[in-house]
Amino acid sequence: MNKKKAIFLDRDGTINIDKGYLYKKEDFEFEIDAIKALKRLSDLGYTLIIVTNQSGIGRGYYTKTDLDILNNHMCKILLKEQIKIEKIYHCPHHPTKGIGKFKMECECRKPNPGMIVEGIKEFNIDKKNSYMVGDKISDVLAGISAGVNAILLGNKNEIRLEKEIKDKISIFENLNEFSMELYNKEKK
Template sequence: MNKGIFLDRDGTINIEKDYLHRIEDFEFEDGALEALKIFQDLEYKIIVVTNQSGIARGYYSEEDLALLNDYMIKEAKKEGIEISAVYYCPHHEEKGVGQYKIKCECRKPNPGMLLKGIEEFKIDPSQSYMVGDRKSDLEAGDRSGIKSILVKTGYGKNNSDQLEGKYPVYENLLAFAQSLTKKD
């Protein structure tokens, strides 16, 4: 069985920008690449799980998202980091249009994307983490049997007071990664 780090994308790996879909607007959070390298060095599979309601709302296409995710993966690879998978949910039950207006199991806080990663990469949930900046990220981790971690980047800076105590809270992804080096 493998260990996994499941990561929300927007506000955790990259700077939160509403409905981010253009490569020129993508910026890694400070220390994010260093954090990913630490996870990899500790032999965690790195799996990104991201809600993308901008697709559901018709703001951008799945092709636009694929280009952006490919860019993120290539930038990580330049640093010697392998992102094992990027799963995304293009649905929104209320605000979606057309085929994307459905109730699904993949939209966090539902665990669908995490369960897919657990199965595909033979992940041991008891040795794995879900890291994100929103309550929905943490609840998806809970529903998957994975320990959940809140970072104070993105929306996490506004959510940390209400979630601290229930979940461990770190300043950013790098601070969490560094904490793992002390445990392993």
Template sequence: MGEKAVFLDRDGVINEDKGYVHKVEDFYIYPEVFPALKKLQNAGYKLFIVTNQSGIAVGYYTEEDFKNVTKHMLNEFEKEGIKIEKVYYCPHHPEGIIPELTMKCDCRKPESGMIKQAIKEFNIDPSKSFLIGDKETDIKAAHKENIKAILVKTGQGLKYVNNTEADFIAENILDAVEQFILGNLENENIKERGNTSQA
């Protein structure tokens, strides 16, 4: 039996998407993120971040810039007792200017390489897992690994609500967690209890 997990896109889900966010002073975490992640953690979900960071390949910022922002983000989570198992990021872009990062890769969403790696490294059961994203590329990446996907209306989400393959549409990350992930769990438990009582 594998572990259950929630995969999170970063910009537009965890923090305000101001376009190629790469400075700590521009990194604003939505306040509802903290209670949302605590609820998931308390329910036994492992938490992962899977983020496209093509700004590195196109020269808008460096890998070091990204790592500084990541360190700041993880510190903020740690203060609240939230553990992110691992942050996966794709620094590539097919039309970049940094030669070693200019490629068509299998990790840049909508490809599912980052999710696939987490499944393998942490023994994740896709059938018990979810992804929360604000773009259709997130949704497609999740579905390639048979993971249920939730589109949030924060970040870029409103662009996609009328034309999405998402399993659920939520107002924000907290709504996604309460209504769909934990709500879904409660429904399954009720079903299981029902099956047991009939036995």
């Protein structure tokens, strides 16, 4: 079976506007040109997989059902544009602020690579030709650890990067800018 190329995507701050512990579908708003970018990436043949820290579940702010309702809402909008999100992995844990079974160190919470590693196995992903795209340093650290190309969105984050990390990632203003660059690279 041929390996697939994938884009692993953070959700909040990458696909949608990060409003902090977002769980109500009526509060959901896509980032500017995110739908256009996702369509471009999909049309290039990438499997789209979301990997998102959701410690709001572990902190008791909302439930997994709330998260599922919001994610289904987002996916329905994207499907109308012929964009399929193959799977959404989420981590409900937090090492210090989680409640009960959610208070733990885990392999899935970014910057750990657990969700990406699981996606690589489940969907037979070619790491060399795949990307982790996110707006936080924890996103790119997870991508680097998982062995995929790491993309950081938002130049404001660049100043906090150590040199050895800067050398391993690419930085773009937003998801649309990254998607255009990848499109131009692949269509040459």
